[in-house]
Amino acid sequence: MGLLDREFTEDNIVISKVDDFLNWGRLSSLWQVGFGLACCAIEMMATSASHYDFDRFGVIPRPTPRQCDVIIISGTVTFKMATRVKRLYEQMPDPKYVISMGSCANCGGPYWEHGYHVLKGVDRVIPVDVYVPGCPPRPEALLEGLMKLQEKIRNESLVKKAIV
Amino acid sequence: MKSTQEIYNLLKEKFQEKVIQHLNTLPKEEVIEVRPESINEIVEFLRDDKELHFDNLILLSGVDDANGSKNKLEDGTEEITGGTLSVYYHIESMDLRHKLVLKVSAPRENPEVESIYDVYGCANWHEREAFDMLGIIFKNHPDLTRILMPYDWEFGYPLRKDYRNPEFYQGMKVPY
Amino acid sequence: MIFEFFADLLGSQILSAIIIAALPLVFIILYVLLANWLERKVSAHMQDRLGPMRVGWHGWLQPIADMIKILQKEDIVAKDADRKLFSAAPVLVFVGCYAAFAAIPFSSAFVGADLELGLLYILAVSSIVVAGILMAGWASNNKYALIGAVRSAAQIISYEIPTVFIILCIIIVSGTLNLTTLSEQQSGTFLNWYILGGDVEGWKKFALIPFMFIGFIVMYISSVAESNRTPFDLPEAESELVAGYHTEYSGMKFAMYLFAEYANMFVVSALVVAMFLGGYQSPFGYVGDLINVPWLIPIEQFFWFTVKGLFFVFVQMWLRWTLPRLRVDQLMALCWKYLIPIAFVNLLIISFLMIL
């Protein structure tokens, strides 16, 4: 649509400065979808609460996916839920990021073998940026996952990657 | 407060052949087995009788007895034919402080049990769950649909011992 | 005054008018950034947290980062939405708030349009917001948005009635609808503010104080309701209606609602300040008078007005993070069963007092 959607073929100082500026905005204000699935959601709530305070990083929960940047898949994704998770992801506006929190969302966790109704890894439905291991991950682990995501955003660029 | 034996005698007297037997050989819990088509009138009597007054259904659980003939299929899994599926009813009286376990068994091929949703309100969801998990059909139930599994799940009843997982559900791979 | 200044400087009235029109916009943007940051810090400290900390000193760059991010976001219009109305609604909502700023007297030297009917104008213009919200709710083709919009319309229209009654009280006492005149009448010290009876002479002043105080409370409650803040934030009640009428909005369109919400908070606070708390007048007199520097006075007035306005904005935040939310029928009951009768009786008593 606009200038920002275009990819540039060569790098220069202006573009990389603009990159830094835009990336800084994106990584400092990651609004999360206020959405919890299972046990990890409680740890996610604990992360937002006073003791760990997600808001320090500029992360606030928004109730509607339309105004969010990051979705934290916090818990077991079942087949009944998987279609909804996918729908939710599709409703978010670009640029959007996914943090998969906890073993269940990463790979099915303890339910990998006999879980006839458990999706073994949310990455079978939506693309995942950061995996946070643990069952459930401690709030510190989630914070680290968020910082990993920020690192990833920091290295994004408007310059088209050369095809090697 | 009444023991299971006393209640069994009472029931046998009133319902005759609708009450099948009193199982008290196994440890821990005594069970009264009744006919699946008359469970509704029996629990209604148990609830309304002043002496018994079983006002609370604690739990309704379906069990796959897996006592039919097992034949191995080519892919290594088992299929069970014949035998029974059972439903256990744990009921208690909150003021008289006695408990009772009822059991009904129905043939696996046509597991029909009378619904008791009109006697105990919470039986409604419990029965739906038993239907969802084991395929036990509760007659006269107002809304016997799947409750936990997706409504369009057509791969059988997961808690049956011979349940086999599908390969894909709506394009999503099911096994690990 | 500023208008004449620019007109002399540039030699063109049109250019000067454009500058004057842009000034409130600059103010709104700066104020929204500040208020947004303040809201997050205030809420955080009330809740034993720190709030934004990572960008700048105590996260003061947070709203700027938010804005940069929102600018980059995809602008989604749902397939079944009414495209034209969907795009027009946020503009309309913002215009409603922005237009209200035209008549707000920031200082004796700067008021966008010194209207004779200033009070009435603000009241009328801010009703455009309702139209915008209704459009948003309808055009989104989303049930939550629709319910939120209908609630909002009902709420804002109902709460305008007690507001008008209280404005009538002020008119009876002051005899003017012009906000600048209203402020000028309250000059001197804070004893001349209308909440303390204004410049009325004799015993009447003391008789007026309790009723003015009631009027102030009613006015403030209904103005909080008009700006859709907790405990009256039903149109966007998070736990019931997801995000209410702006559920479907993303990117800059959502940012416009955000701007409008904060701007609206200031408009209603400014109205309360102008009516009851001396407008732009200082409570104690001016430094400019003391040291005989006349051009300092308008700047001081601007300072006092902003401080008073921001204080009431702060009170709104305070309420938001303390109180639970009312239910829709209780909201209406509060308005129709309590506020309107109180305001009406208040009006009668004040009129009676002024006739005497």
Place this chain on the structure above:
Amino acid sequence: MALKTEEMVLNMGPQHPSTHGVLRLEIELDGEIIINVKPHIGYLHRCFEKHCEAMTYPQIIPYVDRMDYLASIYNEFGYAVAVERLLDIKVPERVEYIRVIMGELQRIASHTVAIGTYGLDIGAFTPFLFLFRDREKILSLFEMTCGARLLYNYIWVGGVSHDLHPNFLRQTKEFINYFKPIITEINNLLTYNKIFIERTANVGILPLDAAINYGITGPNLRASGLKWDLRRDDPYSIYDRFDFEIPVGKGWMGTVGDCWDRYYLRILEMEQSLKILEQAIEQIPDGDITSAIPKRIKPPEGQIYARVENPRGELGYFIMSKGGLQPWRVKVKAPSFVNMSIFGDLCRGHLIADVVAILGSIDIVLGEVDR
């Protein structure tokens, strides 16, 4: 003559800020008034019962944790009681005390979340964060004991996994002293707030006969006026040694069994839990933390139903053994599942905002509803 209106169907969830997880409510509306609510559950069905049939008895404990993730200790407690009764073993005295202390701490932790999120549902944000701050203190006590914050795997069949940390009892005492004023603070901030009372009193009234008929248990049943607490009425472990009261709903602000009663009962229960904790800390003896049980737990053929008083109500395990290493069938009586089944009836005729209030007041955990 009434105008003809069309009903609107509103879908709440599975992603909705106040459905406490992944619950979907299909609400038929006439304007803002509810005609019918149909809950759709199962979005978190994690096949617990199937797993039980494939695991050995001790292996089931971590899965039990993940059922009601706000009261994990209590789930383990109930499971351990059931298996121990099936095996006919008695656990050492110290273990019983540790279990009770842990269980009551867990009850307080669970109720803080229930109360906090209830405030959130009504629109008050701050109590939620205050209570989460205090919950962290309980979690650090758990962490000190078994190294986990949420899912503990602590209570094992025949014992517990670790003995208490030497500082545990002192810090628990400190916590009790810290938490008592917090209850007063929450009362001032939320419980007696006029708006909060207006929103919750006389809303979602659950009459006692309906509650019994629907098998409602726990605080929800007690709020309807029946003094029924399994810690008293079907004692397990050592609860008969403690002196505590069972609060019942009295309709303080409105009718018996309304949302405010259910909410306030949880606060009263936290006070009683503190009382039990104080006594247990005084009385705890030294001793073993495991009883002599075989490595391979293999109960005889038979069946058992054992139940405990979970923060949400009666948590029961129906375990059927056919003599193998794995149970033949484990069926859980999940209090949230049963409490949820009356939800549709409670909501009828109320407004949309009340759905949220009622749902919050019956305090469900979706992990347990769906298992």
